[in-house]
Amino acid sequence: MSRIQVPIGPQHPALKEPENFTLTLEGEVVVDALARIGYNHRGIEKACEQRTYSRCVYLLERICGICSHSHTTCFVQAVEEIMGLEVPPRALYIRTIVAELERIHSHLLWLGVAGHEVGFDTFFMYTWRDRELVMDLLELISGNRVNYAINNIGGVRRDLGPEAAEGILRALPVLEERTRYYQHVATNDSTFLARLQGVGVIPYQQAVDLCAVGPLARASGVDADVRRDEPYAAYGEIPFNVITHTGGDNLARAVVRVGELYESIGMLRYCVEHLPDGPIAVRPRRRVGPGEAISRYEAPRGEDIHYVRANGSDRPDRVKVRAPTLANLPTIMQALRGVHLADVPITLASIDPCFSCTDRLVRLAPAGGGDGKVWTWAQLRDYGIRWYGGKPDGWR
Amino acid sequence: MTDLDRVQQAVDAAFGQAEGPPRRLFVDVPPAELRGVVHRLRDRWQVRHVSTITGLDNGTDLEVLYHLARGGAVVTLRVTVPRDRPEVPSIVDLIPGAAWYEREVRDLLGVEPAGNPDPGRLVLTEDWPRGIYPLRKDWPPGPARAAGEEEAEG
Amino acid sequence: MGGADWTAVLRELFRVLVFPGFAFLLLLALAGEWLDRKAYARYQHRMGPPWFQPAADLIKLLAKEDLVPRLASRAVFTFLPVLALAAVACAYVYLPVAGGRAVYAFPGDLLVVAYLLTLPAILFFLAGWFSGSPYGAVGGVRAATQLLGYEVPLLLAVLAPAVVAGSWSISEVSRTLAGRPELLPLQVIGLVVALLALQGKLERVPFDIPEAETEVVAGTFTEYSGGRLALFRLAIGAELVVGLTLISNLYLGGHAAWGPVPGLVVYLFKLAVLVLILAAVRAAAARLRIEQMVTFCWRVLVPAALLQLFVVVALRGWWLL
Numbered sequence: 001m002s003r004i005q006v007p008i009g010p011q012h013p014a015l016k017e018p019e020n021f022t023l024t025l026e027g028e029v030v031v032d033a034l035a036r037i038g039y040n041h042r043g044i045e046k047a048c049e050q051r052t053y054s055r056c057v058y059l060l061e062r063i064c065g066i067c068s069h070s071h072t073t074c075f076v077q078a079v080e081e082i083m084g085l086e087v088p089p090r091a092l093y094i095r096t097i098v099a100e101l102e103r104i105h106s107h108l109l110w111l112g113v114a115g116h117e118v119g120f121d122t123f124f125m126y127t128w129r130d131r132e133l134v135m136d137l138l139e140l141i142s143g144n145r146v147n148y149a150i151n152n153i154g155g156v157r158r159d160l161g162p163e164a165a166e167g168i169l170r171a172l173p174v175l176e177e178r179t180r181y182y183q184h185v186a187t188n189d190s191t192f193l194a195r196l197q198g199v200g201v202i203p204y205q206q207a208v209d210l211c212a213v214g215p216l217a218r219a220s221g222v223d224a225d226v227r228r229d230e231p232y233a234a235y236g237e238i239p240f241n242v243i244t245h246t247g248g249d250n251l252a253r254a255v256v257r258v259g260e261l262y263e264s265i266g267m268l269r270y271c272v273e274h275l276p277d278g279p280i281a282v283r284p285r286r287r288v289g290p291g292e293a294i295s296r297y298e299a300p301r302g303e304d305i306h307y308v309r310a311n312g313s314d315r316p317d318r319v320k321v322r323a324p325t326l327a328n329l330p331t332i333m334q335a336l337r338g339v340h341l342a343d344v345p346i347t348l349a350s351i352d353p354c355f356s357c358t359d360r361l362v363r364l365a366p367a368g369g370g371d372g373k374v375w376t377w378a379q380l381r382d383y384g385i386r387w388y389g390g391k392p393d394g395w396r
Numbered sequence: 397m398t399d400l401d402r403v404q405q406a407v408d409a410a411f412g413q414a415e416g417p418p419r420r421l422f423v424d425v426p427p428a429e430l431r432g433v434v435h436r437l438r439d440r441w442q443v444r445h446v447s448t449i450t451g452l453d454n455g456t457d458l459e460v461l462y463h464l465a466r467g468g469a470v471v472t473l474r475v476t477v478p479r480d481r482p483e484v485p486s487i488v489d490l491i492p493g494a495a496w497y498e499r500e501v502r503d504l505l506g507v508e509p510a511g512n513p514d515p516g517r518l519v520l521t522e523d524w525p526r527g528i529y530p531l532r533k534d535w536p537p538g539p540a541r542a543a544g545e546e547e548a549e550g
Numbered sequence: 551m552g553g554a555d556w557t558a559v560l561r562e563l564f565r566v567l568v569f570p571g572f573a574f575l576l577l578l579a580l581a582g583e584w585l586d587r588k589a590y591a592r593y594q595h596r597m598g599p600p601w602f603q604p605a606a607d608l609i610k611l612l613a614k615e616d617l618v619p620r621l622a623s624r625a626v627f628t629f630l631p632v633l634a635l636a637a638v639a640c641a642y643v644y645l646p647v648a649g650g651r652a653v654y655a656f657p658g659d660l661l662v663v664a665y666l667l668t669l670p671a672i673l674f675f676l677a678g679w680f681s682g683s684p685y686g687a688v689g690g691v692r693a694a695t696q697l698l699g700y701e702v703p704l705l706l707a708v709l710a711p712a713v714v715a716g717s718w719s720i721s722e723v724s725r726t727l728a729g730r731p732e733l734l735p736l737q738v739i740g741l742v743v744a745l746l747a748l749q750g751k752l753e754r755v756p757f758d759i760p761e762a763e764t765e766v767v768a769g770t771f772t773e774y775s776g777g778r779l780a781l782f783r784l785a786i787g788a789e790l791v792v793g794l795t796l797i798s799n800l801y802l803g804g805h806a807a808w809g810p811v812p813g814l815v816v817y818l819f820k821l822a823v824l825v826l827i828l829a830a831v832r833a834a835a836a837r838l839r840i841e842q843m844v845t846f847c848w849r850v851l852v853p854a855a856l857l858q859l860f861v862v863v864a865l866r867g868w869w870l871l
Contacts, residue, residue, distance in 0.1 A: 014764040038519040046530055117764045119755055119837025125594035191756050191836040211446050211493025230468030294470050307450045322448035330496055342839045345764040
């Protein structure tokens with residue numbers, strides 16, 4: 001049978017962010033898949049080298065819209081390790097609370113996206129409605145719905161008041177009941193099962209070899225979770241289970257995520273009930289190092305790792321960010337082999353891809369130009385002023 | 397004692413402890429011995445997870461840091477290569493998950509992973525000029541400093 | 551030609567073009583689309599659109615730029631949506647509407663209507679195939695493949711009421727069954743099969759495979775825009791009404807006046823109930839893969855339709871007559 005190549009992206013309804021996948025098809029079956037990433041590079045790692053540490057936190061918050069807290073926590077942990085800062089326990093608990101709320105928010109979002117990818121829009125509408133509960137809590141705690149800006153080097157920026165604690169405890173039973181319902185739907189609805197079961201299988205060994213992380217690895221039976229393996233924040237004191245599954249297919253990934261929702265709800269309850277008293281931050285020095293540190297963090301999508309090298313000044317020498325999606329993309333490229341074209345969207349989505357996290361570098365080549373011209377910032381700025389200068393006032 | 401022996405003894409000592417490996421371990425590895433050390437870590441100590449590979453420019457040389465993890469322990473292999481001949485042996489055949497990270501370091505710092513099967517760009521566009529590596533210190537700094545906003549913050 | 555003849559011609563034209571013909575069908579298509587969207591939204595805990603939204607969408611689309619891809623044939627591109635709407639509108643005149651009377655009726659119109667309703671799917675295939683877009687081509691092929699799935703169970707399902715009534719005329723079947731409502735419960739299986747097959751014909755979840763947004767963008771209609779897309783959407787809305795009118799005639803005892811309730815109200819009520827059921831099916835399922843859909847049709851719907859046929863034939867043979 002003749003092979004045809006079908007491009008998915010960079011613009012495609014199944015992808016919420018620009019990225020390009022080239023699929024080679026035999027009939028409706030994918031025989032080869034290639035990823036081309038980099039469409040979202042914004043130069044964050046380089047930009048960090050130009051900024052003071054406190055402004056790096058602000059910048060790293062914006063790596064990703066969903067797991068913004070993951071990246072800042074990971075970064076401030078690394079800096080605190082270099083400085084040898086003792087972060088107050090109350091701050092660690094508040095970080096954990098925001099982290100677990102973020103995980104619930106992210107997993108509910110994913111369940112909805114999974115539903116949408118297989119045409120189950122009702123599931124999408126339901127989960128996103130309930131996600132609003134979590135978003136409201138995050139707003140109550142931090143004042144923001146998405147980029148919470150709760151982290152600072154040395155602690156957190158806002159205390160968790162009794163009103164917020166009460167709000168969390170009030171919302172948890174509702175979330176728990178809704179999660180039970182979603183678990184029922186995800187494991188019983190026959191059309192949903194027909195689309196998830198046995199699709200995009202990753203065997204255990206493949207997940208290990210390709211260094212998969214997070215729910216993708218755990219759904220293939222890899223028992224790894226940074227929260228347990230290397231407890232940070234308050235995780236050393238909180239009882240919870242690591243959810244694994246041996247299925248390795250898209251259904252297993254859904255089941256693992258639903259299981260983690262339960263665990264997160266339990267952890268939140270524990271955190272709020274055992275919230276220690278005391279200060280929420282210590283004041284850091286302005287200059288850091290010299291020194292280097294590696295910080296790991298279990299983001300909703302898997303292990304997030306930051307490497308920071310400090311040279312004794314107020315700006316980092318190097319900040320390296322590796323978000324979970326980059327770790328999982330090679331694995332999912334393997335999972336795509338052998339699936340039907342119709343199953344490509346859900347299989348791609350099964351790692352909960354976040355391409356903003358994956359891509360972090362700036363691209364300054366002019367659009368459509370193949371000459372490889374690199375623009376400096378000043379040139380780009382001049383170009384922008386000239387372009388807008390020629391437009392009527394309404395453009396500004 | 398050869399370089400390989402010295403590095404392997406350090407690794408063996410760290411992983412052989414009764415209380416398990418330390419949380420962080422930094423080991424300097426000569427480029428030629430990288431594969432031997434990775435092999436030993438993988439087969440003797442079950443360190444099979446490449447968390448990521450960091451490339452950095454320390455001003456004189458280029459460093460490539462291999463962060464390998466097992467459970468809560470991260471062992472970092474630090475390979476230093478000269479600027480004029482930046483090349484490290486690829487470890488893709490030992491740990492396939494390292495493939496994309498090696499390509500990322502090649503794109504951004506120009507350290508060639510000799511033996512990586514995929515010659516394509518990973519994060520930069522295909523028309524990005526050759527020989528320009530954005531994460532090297534001599535590449536023009538980004539917008540923050542150029543726009544002069546950083547100074548305002550004080 | 552005498553004055554009386556003119557009146558007859560005018561009355562005839564009115565019946566075909568206005569009520570219960572074309573204009574009424576378009577009005578119902580918009581109303582049906584609204585009810586479907588509103589119910590779907592309410593099932594999903596959303597507010598849903600206001601009553602005038604389908605009309606507003608139609609006007610908006612008509613005002614939009616209408617592009618024809620360079621690779622597509624302009625004549626075919628224009629002709630197909632018009633033909634789809636025409637086929638559906640033609641079928642409507644053979645269906646008894648308010649008061650249980652069709653504009654036209656002849657023995658055998660059931661088969662004509664069944665084939666007229668098959669036309670849109672074939673036209674969708676052609677529209678996708680000739681639009682010069684890979685998404686359109688894949689969507690078109692899927693529309694044609696899907697046709698092989700639902701068409702046979704749908705034909706088998708409409709056969710059962712015809713056997714019960716002993717007629718190939720929809721008006722005749724409708725009248726016979728309205729007179730003997732005790733026969734209606736015997737056809738529940740057929741009703742379910744017909745509704746599911748119609749869901750496939752209308753390319754709605756779980757059978758919206760040809761238009762699967764996350765896979766093939768908009769499938770067949772990817773390249774359509776403006777007025778041509780408006781016509782296609784209108785044709786689909788009309789097909790919903792025509793299909794449900796057919797089902798309501800064959801399985802729900804037609805639309806004769808019910809005591810003091812006028813026939814028009816009976817008709818609208820039955821139509822609305824069926825729209826609500828189809829919207830519920832749409833809300834409660836995920837999209838199947840194409841081979842899962844065809845398998846479902848042949849393994850589940852066809853045997854069920856055959857069972858229904860067997861039941862009515864057996865009953866007719868023993869004690870119905």
